[in-house]
Amino acid sequence: MGIVVNLDVMMAKRKKGLTELAGEVDITMANLSVLKNNKAKAVRFSTLEAICKALDCQPGDILEYVPDGEEQS
Amino acid sequence: MGIVVNLDVMMAKRKKGLTELAGEVDITMANLSVLKNNKAKAVRFSTLEAICKALDCQPGDILEYVPDGEEQS
DNA sequence: ATGAAATTATCGAAAAACGATAAAAATATA
DNA sequence: TATATTTTTATCGTTTTTCGATAATTTCAT
Secondary structure, eight states: OEEEEOHHHHHHHHTOOHHHHHHHHTSOHHHHHHHHTTOOSEEEHHHHHHHHHHHTOOHHHHEEEEOTTOOOO | OEEEEOHHHHHHHTTOOHHHHHHHHTSOHHHHHHHHTTOOSEEEHHHHHHHHHHHTOOHHHHEEEEOTTOOOO
């Protein structure tokens, strides 16, 4: 399946919506939405850093590698 | 400090050198070296996926967020 | 000393992020 | 239902960055 972005989980845990997070991460809501919904094909580390900072988490909390043929957690 | 790439650890664990890994990941050794030594500013998910596949690991094993003022593990 | 592995650097092309913006869809709320 | 809020989706243009190809240099083991 590839790399899966699990932003939803941490956002729910921190109780932050797209609007709020977008403000903190300093990225447009539209672009953050793209990332959240697995429409992005790459990330800049600066963006990943800002997200981890805002959500107080690690990249591993957000990015997951799902081998082909396996279902997502 | 930002996002830190810890490729070395997993490579050592899997006993794979740059040359071998580069072949499996299908990326030039030069570019993989850049990523390994924290010179990259972004990653494509396709690349991250190939690395996770080759090293049988998760993004979290490779990428680490180190908050400002903290030392690396 | 010799050879292999790794690092570093440069150039160019292709890919993709991201901002800005707008419209549509979904969701919540009164 | 009606209204407001949030989220999703899309497009355009600019900028950033990857990545291949390549070569030179450095490191490291033998």
